[in-house]
Amino acid sequence: MxxxxxxxxxxxxxxxxxxxxxxxxxxxxxxxxxxxxxxxxxxxxxxxxxxxxxxxxxxxxxxxxxxxxxxxxxVETGLRELAADSEEDLGGVGIARPVSATPSGVGAAAGQLIDLAGLVGDPLPEPVIPIVGLIDFDAAATALNLARTNGWQIVAIIVAGDDGVLIGNRVDATLPIVDEVADTDELPRGAWAAVEVAPLGATVVQLADPLRLAVLLSLDPTRARGARNAARALLGHRAGIAVRREASGGATEQEQPRLATLADGSTRAIDISTRPPGVGDVVAIEDIDADLIDAFWAPLPEAIDDAALSLRLRQRRAVGLAVLARxxxxxxxxxxxxxxxxxxxxxxxxxxxxxxxxxxxxGAGHAPIVIDMGGGTVDLHVQLENREVAIATAGAGLLVDRICGAILGIDPLRAEQAKRHPSVHVETPFILRHEDGSRTFLTSPAAPQSVAHLCITERQDGSLDALESDLAPEVWARLRRAAKRAIIAGNLRRAITAAGGLPRGELAVLVGGCAEDAEIVSEVSLALADLDLAIARGDVLGxxxxxxxxxxxxxxxxxxxx
Amino acid sequence: MSAPAVVLASADAELIRLVAAAFEEEAVPLQILAESISARAAAVRSPLGIGLAVDGAEIVVALSTGTDGAYLKGPVGDARLIGRAAARLAARRPLGEFAA
Missing domain, CATH: 3.30.420.40 (ATPase, nucleotide binding domain)
Structure with a gap:
């Protein structure tokens, strides 16, 4: 048969x-x-x-x-970001973070937002921050210089196009000028705003300090405390804009985390600051209609040695959730x-x-401990003489994909590739920098879209998949491994706890798609080192x-x- | 010793203005050659190994080594954007929308 x-x-x-x-x-x-x-x-x-x-x-x-x-x-796997910037409580302060690599000038200044075309007639008594739309840089510089001659106190400039340095060179190279600012039309003319450009290689200081930000924006002490989120949101950026909102001045509504109901009737918020309970302890989750076997959640990993990046990741309040249902x-x-x-x-x-x-x-004989690390679950099977246990935990390879995708800003399918393959940074058309800092030379140039980008290697056609992320390869590698450790090794720990522990010195065979990933195998081996197990990768039918x-x-x- | 610069081979004043603006914005030095040579020939003359020139209706960015053809190109009307990509190439920054 x-x-x-x-x-x-x-x-x-x-x-x-x-x-x-x-x-x-x-x-x-x-x-x-x-x-x-x-x-x-x-x-x-x-x-x-x-x-x-x-x-x-x-x-x-x-x-x-x-x-x-x-x-x-x-298993259902998903990821929710609870704090997109627009939803964040910024304490009555609007913010913008220009992405331009070439702002002009250095320093922080505050003034009233005004259109370039508004710099006519008698100057306002207070400092102003003109907003320059998509017009020729020479024309903009001429208008700005004329306004300065007429007595307008221009303390900073916001530019829609990529013309910050050009305008600075023709007006005043010391003025803080931020350019490539998206949606300049949405900046409220007449509102009080602050602009800061940090020196090359540095990040904003004044706008990232809630009290300095409050002083720049003339906020009263109560609102200064409320501006802390706006200040944090600008931390780690080379340039920033903060605008005082006069109308509401209050908090915007935050998206609330889902609540998990535990077996003892208590509830736990599924958020970045909470950890999932033991296997099978979650019996219900808000908005999920299913007979649950297990639920697991994990935040984006922390960037060790990079406080600003850690904060940026944390501010997103992104939580990956996996739910295993009957x-x-x-x-x-x-x-x-x-x-x-x-x-x-x-x-x-x-x-x-x-x-x-x-x-x-x-060589395995009868495998007494099998760890099956698949897309949806990490399963622990223990078959010993005196006991037989099978524990299935929600959250495995697909949850790692979700977390990696959120870090890199790509869809989970592309993240699956990014998770499995090493990355490189294309330094020049001919030089690749690898995750360990080593470099290789190319005999034919890398594609232009990959230059100065983090790229995934190992495409079938040999080309590099350029990512928009500005992470260095070594930083991405650490975050990727941390995600694998938190989800796969973390879940395995939960399973071992639920199984009542494992006998020391016993053989544990790793199987499933995740066991093909050498990083996951090494993370699991490191995480279980204290158990003194013989951890081997399976080779089904040899x-x-x-x-x-x-x-x-x-x-x-x-x-x-x- | 030659100063490090990308070389633009052109005598077209408006094209030079647009490309030079892109290089000024990126703070990358540009050297102008008022000669009718290919982008590849301009690249060979560039201490940074990057050259620009017009070829028909297109502005072309070439490298001095590794490839005989255009590394980047686009319509002459996009000279500012192509110039920006060439400057960023020299400065090792992401090239932006004309990278494809």
Whole structure:
């Protein structure tokens, strides 16, 4: 009988074809892998299974008569940012952070915002900050110089285009001038504002200090305290603009974190300052209608040695959340039964199948501890003489993708590549700087769009995938590893705690897609060093690496029943 | 020894004004050659190995090594933006919208 052991993961579906004859060991024929179509366990995920079974059958010239499935539990993974700037409580202060690498002048100054065209007639008695729209720099400089001659006190300038230095050179190179300011039309003319440009290589000081900011904006002491968030939001930037809002002067409404209800009836906010409880302790989450098995959340990682970057990451209040739920239907099984000519059999729990598959690793014998690190969950399987435990925790590779995507500002699919492959910084068209600080020389120039960018390597066509992020490769590497440590190793710790610990000196075999990632393996090994385990990467059937443990395990378990 | 500079080969006053503005904004030195030579030839004359010249209706940025063709190019009407990309290339900053 030809059978197909099928592992429908949250990210990847794997099919192991094998021939079974009663009383004989299975003849393993192939393993095929493809992306999971739709959510794990849904009717949509059946299509990916059928496509893979068809592909494997075509190669073999024979179709299986039985599909073997595991009892599945889907995981939902998402990320929420609770504090986009526009939603942040800035205490009645509007802010802008120009991205230009070439502001002009140095220092901080405050004045009334005014259009360039408004610098006519008698000058205002107070200092002004003209706003220059998208006009020729020579024309702008002429108008500004004329206004200064006529007595206007120009203390800083805000420029829409990339003309800050050009205007500074023609007006006053010492004036703080910020350029490439998006949405200058939205700056409230007549409002009191402050502009600061820091020296090269430095970041704003005055605008990042709430009291100095309050003095510059003439805020009373009460509002000065409220301006702390605005000051923090400007910390770490070369240039900044702060505008006093006269109308509301109050706080904008903050998005509130979701509440998780724990088994003891208490609640816990899912926020950057809280940690998820033990495995299975969350019984419900606001706005999520599901029978929960586990929930896990994690903030963006901290940037060690870079307080400004850490603060920028923290201010976003971004929380990645993974939720593992019991399925209330058999949609996948029913969809397969309706489309597949043979039988569809649910053989065992994923945990048991993973242990069976991992035990085919050469040299492992019976693997007593198997750690299955997939897209949606980190599963711990313990099969010892005196106890057998299986713990599934929500949050694994896909949650790492979400966190990495949020750090880099890219979608989770691209983040999946960024997570797996080392990055480089293209210093010149011919020189790459690597994460360890080493450099390599290119014989043909890198593409222009990659120059001076952080890039993901290892594209199939050999080109570099340029990212918009301004992170240095070594900084990104640290954040990436920290995310892997917090989610994969962190979740594994939760699972070990839930399992009541692990025996010292025992063999633990790592399987699943995440076990292909050497960084994750090393983070897990480091995180579990105190347990003195022999941690080894699985090699299913001695040829598939850490992949396909569940699919192959289903075949093995089913063979035992024949 | 020659001062480090990118070389623009052109005698067109308006083109020079636009490209020079881009270089001034980026604080990168630009040297003008009033000669009718290719961007590649201008790049070879540039101590920074980067040259600009007009080729038909396009303004071209070339490198002195590694490639014979244009490293960047765009319509002459976008001389300011192409000039900015060339200046940023010399300053090792992201080139911006004309990088593609």
């Amino acid at each position: 030809l059978v197909a052991g099928v592992d429908v993961g949250n990210a990847t579906t794997e099919v192991a074809l094998a021939r079974l004859v009663a009383g004989q060991p299975p003849e393993h024929l192939s393993v095929t892998r493809g992306p999971t179509t739709g959510a794990k366990g849904t009717a949509e995920s059946a299509q990916g299974v059928l496509d893979l079974v068809k592909r494997a059958s075509r190669r073999l010239g024979e179709a299986p008569t039985r599909i073997l499935l595991a009892d599945l539990h889907p 399925r209330s239907d058999r949609a996948l099984e029913q969809a397969l039964a309706g489309s597949f000519a043979g039988e569809v059999v649910v053989v065992a729990a994923e945990t048991a199948a993973a242990v069976a598959g991992a035990s085919t690793t050469p 040829q598939h690496g850490p992949r396909a443990a569940v699919a192959v395990g289903l075949v093995l378990l089913h063979a035992e029943t024949l």
